[in-house]
Amino acid sequence: MTAKKALFDVDALWALERLGAPSLSPDGAQAVASLSRYDMEKNQGQSSLVLLSTLGGEMRTLTHCGEKDGAPLWSPQGDLIAFVAKREQQGVKDEQPQLYVIAPDGGEARRVSQVATGIEAFKWFPDGKRIAFISWVWPGLKGAAAQARAVQAHKERKATGYVTSEALYRFWDHSIPMGRVARLHVLDIATGKTRDLFEGSDFELSRTEPDATSFDISPDGRRIVFAFDPAAEKRIDNCQALAEVDVRSGEARVLLQEDGWDFSAPAYSHAGQHLAFLASHQGLKHTAPRQLGVLDTHGNWAVLSEDWDYEVSAPLLWDEDDLGLLFCAEERGRRHLWRFDVKSCAAFVLFRGGHAASFGLEAGTLVVNHDGVQHPSRISVLEVEGDEEGLGAQWRRIETVNDKLLAGIDFGREEEVWFKGANSDGKHGDQVQMWLVYPPGFNARRKYPLMHVIHGGPHTAFGDSWHWRWNHQAFAAQGYVVACVNYHGSSSFGQAFLDSITHRWGELELQDIEAATDLLLQKPWADKRRVFATGGSYGGYMVAWMNGHVKPGRYQAYICHAGCYDWQAMFADDAYTYHAKELGAWYWDDPAKIAAQSPHAFAQHMKTPTLVIHGAMDYRVPDAQGLAYYNTLKARGVDARLLWFPDENHWILKPRNSQLWYGEFFAWLARHDKGAAKR
Numbered sequence: 001m002t003a004k005k006a007l008f009d010v011d012a013l014w015a016l017e018r019l020g021a022p023s024l025s026p027d028g029a030q031a032v033a034s035l036s037r038y039d040m041e042k043n044q045g046q047s048s049l050v051l052l053s054t055l056g057g058e059m060r061t062l063t064h065c066g067e068k069d070g071a072p073l074w075s076p077q078g079d080l081i082a083f084v085a086k087r088e089q090q091g092v093k094d095e096q097p098q099l100y101v102i103a104p105d106g107g108e109a110r111r112v113s114q115v116a117t118g119i120e121a122f123k124w125f126p127d128g129k130r131i132a133f134i135s136w137v138w139p140g141l142k143g144a145a146a147q148a149r150a151v152q153a154h155k156e157r158k159a160t161g162y163v164t165s166e167a168l169y170r171f172w173d174h175s176i177p178m179g180r181v182a183r184l185h186v187l188d189i190a191t192g193k194t195r196d197l198f199e200g201s202d203f204e205l206s207r208t209e210p211d212a213t214s215f216d217i218s219p220d221g222r223r224i225v226f227a228f229d230p231a232a233e234k235r236i237d238n239c240q241a242l243a244e245v246d247v248r249s250g251e252a253r254v255l256l257q258e259d260g261w262d263f264s265a266p267a268y269s270h271a272g273q274h275l276a277f278l279a280s281h282q283g284l285k286h287t288a289p290r291q292l293g294v295l296d297t298h299g300n301w302a303v304l305s306e307d308w309d310y311e312v313s314a315p316l317l318w319d320e321d322d323l324g325l326l327f328c329a330e331e332r333g334r335r336h337l338w339r340f341d342v343k344s345c346a347a348f349v350l351f352r353g354g355h356a357a358s359f360g361l362e363a364g365t366l367v368v369n370h371d372g373v374q375h376p377s378r379i380s381v382l383e384v385e386g387d388e389e390g391l392g393a394q395w396r397r398i399e400t401v402n403d404k405l406l407a408g409i410d411f412g413r414e415e416e417v418w419f420k421g422a423n424s425d426g427k428h429g430d431q432v433q434m435w436l437v438y439p440p441g442f443n444a445r446r447k448y449p450l451m452h453v454i455h456g457g458p459h460t461a462f463g464d465s466w467h468w469r470w471n472h473q474a475f476a477a478q479g480y481v482v483a484c485v486n487y488h489g490s491s492s493f494g495q496a497f498l499d500s501i502t503h504r505w506g507e508l509e510l511q512d513i514e515a516a517t518d519l520l521l522q523k524p525w526a527d528k529r530r531v532f533a534t535g536g537s538y539g540g541y542m543v544a545w546m547n548g549h550v551k552p553g554r555y556q557a558y559i560c561h562a563g564c565y566d567w568q569a570m571f572a573d574d575a576y577t578y579h580a581k582e583l584g585a586w587y588w589d590d591p592a593k594i595a596a597q598s599p600h601a602f603a604q605h606m607k608t609p610t611l612v613i614h615g616a617m618d619y620r621v622p623d624a625q626g627l628a629y630y631n632t633l634k635a636r637g638v639d640a641r642l643l644w645f646p647d648e649n650h651w652i653l654k655p656r657n658s659q660l661w662y663g664e665f666f667a668w669l670a671r672h673d674k675g676a677a678k679r
């Protein structure tokens, strides 16, 4: 008699540990990664570093005491592992993240930076004696001491007002640091001395969260290539160019700048003869995919993947023979790790997702961090390469994180379904993908409630991946059949499918969702008295749109998380310069066109009970959107509930708040699940 397994719930979700991106030792024998765990009592997370052997053997914990030991990178010589952390040690408490190093065989980590403005992201120089890092600094000041004084003055300021004349002044959940810009610096590991490579120049990195993919160090360590916005007025939808700075002299020159082209994620080949990068032809269309570009030493560049109808994701990693590049890219609701051959321009799947999140390659050893509907992040090493589709490849896990906890939990199975959705060309219905996740122990002869979980974007996709915030297994464990429709406009189904909704947001997506509901309600197990729709951000927009467009009673209730409700008022968001490209007009030029795509304009039809959830720190979809929607429902006498977080952004990230989120989510559905009472 096998022991009954527990159902998956939010406490189990937060009890799971989360593996970060692996960094391999130069000989490929070991990988270091961050491992995050969460404490519901303390209501916070903690990350340490773990060592994994690619040759077999148990995982070892390398660091214990950091608040958030993250972004570990093995030195090129293999003698040190560098990472970013905020710690209190050696009599100093870090106010900003600093750089630490630790020997791979353990011991105490050593702080090697004391940068008042903090360290955002870094890379090792080939000599293993220096690192290049990003820090947000006041451009007019000279030297680290001046920056430290400015940090202190800002901290002690009495006036808290934010003043700017910039077009881009906030991003996702933070204000762009007043007066500061992101710059590249060099740190000498031995002395801790730092140098601002852009000092005295107008160069700066992107103002929208530059990271380690924003720059690369040449194989000889003499130059650093970086992406930057050449426009005088920075905007979220500006195109970036590529430039290169001489590390010794600080002299910088533009390498690649083309009107209408956005360049990013530069990566030198090992021989230094080529530079790979991502290129998006924004002049053609704002949704132009990021494609693979290569520049040679004569200044000639080309897009190698223009005939490949998938979007290339950063980071780009040259194969060890410089004949190919590794990167992740989505394909029909999955995300694989690919190798792109620069000569044949053919793409081969190395790791077939599920969801390939990150990877590392050293000395012929390839590791991947991957997840899926059935499991959170894992790290595996390639043992046998498969065919060009990645079929037959043999990967071996090099950790057992979460195995004990998950062994006692029953998960539901997932199913990939294709159905005839909206016709984008007016002729015939297009094939649309949907993922179903069934309750554990699903029995087709019984009746089940149906719950749509509608993804955001709109240009993203739900698929065979593990989601920490919208966890399909947590929803299915409550007894719902969970349906995730990759509606028209979703990514990973080709450019035409993604572009099909441009200037007509809401129309085809609704047809897809409704076609899916019609299909599912024909299933013997579907209880048509117990149908619900939920969604976040653009998914929240969709459920608000449904409230104004779908006959009341079809769905018993909606849940709208951080939903776009009123596109004119959405102009308060951080991405306002994008709106006209997607909706087809500025609201002042064609208010009717904007209203025709805006849920608020259909409020007079709204009657379906809705739980509205929003975070006050959400600058992408300002919380006024959720409040306006909630107030509208209340004013109309529609049953509504508001869950508002004063300290969360677009996502709900604190453990206790997430616990509350799931609790209110399920309680709202149960409250409107009249069918459940009669079961």
Ligand SMILES: CSCC[C@H](NC=O)C(=O)N[C@@H](Cc1ccccc1)C(=O)O
Pocket (backbone or CB within 6 Å): 455, 456, 457, 458, 459, 460, 536, 537, 538, 539, 564, 573, 575, 578, 620, 621
């Ligand atoms: C940068 S424009 C918004 C596109 C972005 N898409 C994918 O991540 C996004 O933030 N989408 C939001 C919804 C939204 C759409 C348009 C303007 C503001 C917000 C989301 O679904 O997360």
